[in-house]
Amino acid sequence: MHPAASFELIVAMFLAVLGLHYVARRLALPPAAALIVGGGALAFMPGLPGIEIDPELVLVLFLPPLLMDGAWFTAFAPFRRHMAGILSLAVGAVFFTTAVVAIVTRLLVPALPWAACVALGAILSPPDAVSARAVLQHVRLPRRLTTLLEGESLLNDAAGLVLFRFAVAAVLTGSFSLGAATGSFFLLVLGGIAVGAAIGGLWVLLLRRLDDDTSRIAATVLVCWSAYIAGELLHVSGVIAVVTAGLTCGWYQHVVFSASVRIRALAFWQVLVFLLEAAVFMLIGLSLRGVLDRVGGAGVILETMAAPVLLIVAAVIGARFLWIFGNDAMLAGLRRAGVARARPLGPRAALVMSWAGMRGVVTLAVALSLPETMPARDLMLVTAFVTILVTVLVQGTSLGWMIRAARPEEDRAALPPLDLHAAETTMFRAQFEAVRRAAYDAEGRLIHPMLLRRYETRATAADRFEGTDEERSQAIARHFDVIIAAVTAGRAELVRLHRAGRIDDETLHDLEHDLDLEELAAVSAKG
Template identity: 35%
Template sequence: MPQFPPIVFAIAFATVVVAVTAIARRLPVPTPILQVLAGFALGLVPGVAIPAIDADLVFFVFLPPVLWAAAFFTSLRDFSANRRPIALLAIGLVLATSAAVAIAARMLFPGMSWPVAVALGAIVSPPDAVAAAAIVSRLPVPRRVVVILEGESLVNDASALILYRSAVAAAVTGAFSWGESVVRFFLDAGVGVLVGILVAWLVLRILRWSHDAMAETLLTLAAPYVAWLAAESLHVSAVLSCVAGGVYLRRHFSSAVAPMSRLNNRSVWDLVVFVLNAAIFLLLGVQFRALLAAVPAGTMLSLLRDGVLIALVAIVVRLLWVPIATALPGLVSRRARRNEPKPTKRGVFLVAWTSMRGIVSLATALALPPVLASGAPFPYRGEIIVITVSVILVTLVVQGLTLAPIIRAFRFAPETSHHLEARTARLEASRRGAEVLDDLSREEWVDERDVEWLRNELRDRIRLLEHHAGEPEGRRRLRGAMLRAERRMLVRLRNEGAISDDVLRELEQELDLEAVRVGVGEER
């Protein structure tokens, strides 16, 4: 079999990612599903060696930055306002799904012990954050639904992994204590959160000392791995460590670094998360073919059937749990009825239906120890891996393909709260800037002509923000057309030799920043 240098694999990976992403823009198929199919097709190419996936590689390389980025870009205010539904999904639903799957597994495999069955339940219980975000983020979904789904994805992996470790320890050693497991759950979660906050605090101290945008961006890339390693060395929740670190860093990041550092940080992180997400789903597709090929032909159909049944159990439990968990707080608590907004039926169903499984479930299944403490093989390990693959495939295909049509059919009303908050914030910031300008105008070094020029600019900005006529979408389209015309003129001037490439780059950056500000940053 021919051996290729790593650069060839990197080029092939980039080519596949670009091609699949471009195709997904033109097809009514979510990008993650196309990436999984592309990975599966790569696994069928003759002569292509399929590397065995290492669970530690997935947990350490992929999960820390993805979790950190998700937490970093999460609104703490919205997360806190929806902490009750998030907790009911991320903790309550994980436990309910694990219990239901364990019961179903015991019925399908009578010889399976309860610890092994619970381990299987913990493996397939947490939905995949990446798959859901890749589909939901590009569609008109109510903000509260997005917040709940993103909040659930930040916590559910932690609760599932803690339950998984307890179940696997019980299966390996034959000893289990409910009291010890409950205490361990809260201890792992609490210490993990503290570790993440400590790492983020240290990062902030270094950021305030540093004055180099590139070095600061590199530091933020290293932070999730430091938080993960620190938590793992203490045997506490590394997932919650990354989540807490990302949230804490975001709360203080704006005052710790310069504007150029923030711009660089956002661009680099967007690229890193994009590449990692693409690698995750391609790796899933490649591994599906390899894992299924290792199953004896005589047992393949029966195991796939069992996997479909387990997937249906997980889907049905969520469909039942979400409406009950939504209605129950309002029935038992007057405060919940008064403070929490009443959810719509369409929003409740959308949350209940969004439960695709992904790379975390597969990595957790592959992380099962091969042998018990007695030296005997871990019972049903091969069956659990195949069932996990089946659950991932069923949820990705059935729910992933139907999620976008369902969202379009629901026709959620456009939300204006975000635009109203942004306009109010811009008004307040502009007025504060005007106050500072007035204060500085008395300084000896200030030229009155500069003050007057800036006052006129602020006055025009405030007047535009207070302007209520017309539609924001119409103004956005008009401004986008204007910016494209200005950019074409700059290119023409460069081509005619009237301006240099340096001037073009400088002015083009100004236009690009303005395009991003008005919401046309992805239009050409």
């Protein structure tokens, strides 16, 4: 395909993304499901050339920024507090699922070597960070479950990729050492942490020396790819390097970013992540045609592969249920035995966690990277693709219903000491103290009476308010509704003055920017 035609196809794909995203929102469906179906439909349009996906390019292009986005906004304290549960899912569940899939595959295809069965298990075992983010954005979960799912999606790819590489090497060389594999795994993880921490530290130092916002935003965008590529070049886990760098940057961004950088960087980053996530799911759909062509068409799949593929997919889903419910039963037993730190999820939360195991781009990219000489390569490709379709289209679309039906309870012990209202009140009092100290000159004369009155009102409003939390929320909403209405009226008047030729473009843009900041603050405070 000519490069210009390739670019035109990419633009057309993103235009299709906008339409599919709109349709998904109108139908109350997860956008990921609509994008996969839309990509699959586009793949069979007459005249459209086949889409060839380079698996290495997919991993290095899409995985780092999407992992970075998850790590950047991860709350570090809950992440650290629930580290045991996260590692149980990200490492334990991945290893267990790999073993279950390997055993089931061996029973279904006895001629397949054990190493090849393990390779298939490693391909299918890690739930995908992109799929998890795409679904979690549209559902509401208790904080503990959200932390566990987000933490799992950040770390499990490393375990799955390491298992896959060792299994493929065992198939190609005919030898495997458990001790060497275990030592290499910990070396890859520790090396990834070191590389990610170093990249994150360099980012902090760099941002303190750059003197313009554009350079700071550009440096921030490049961190994810820098960490991933550095990790892979040093033969450690690029995934862990990105996650570590993202956690470091997310921790320090509050002290190295100015308000203007934060607003502009967040807006740019949100658009970038939206396009990358959409492109990932579209590519999954578009790759359907290539997978069918490789194996000889849908008829061949239905005749020779349907039964083993569906049984393996069932094993993937069932293994997650077994691990999560088994682990929860063990925690419940420890709790009854007097171990206070053992806090089981409970059956309702465990059900939701078990159902939230969507696969995505990593599964597809790793499957496509299988060597041509791999035994049963076509079966592995079809199984990977069907697993993605079933988990995203079935589990992803029904997860919201599952949460509403199960109604998992919030773990009150995991909540922070201050709620949003209490933290906001504490912040307002600190602001008032700062204004009060600066409101008087050296002779004790009040020089900023309006500022002092404004911040005093904000700091004491909570003490004067009488009513329930719901009544307070309604009063706050009404207050900021008036501010938003005032901003809307001001913006309309600015436009009227500009259209009448009474103010120039520069004045319009400057005053409109002030109104935008005021509206953002009001919308944020109201929400």
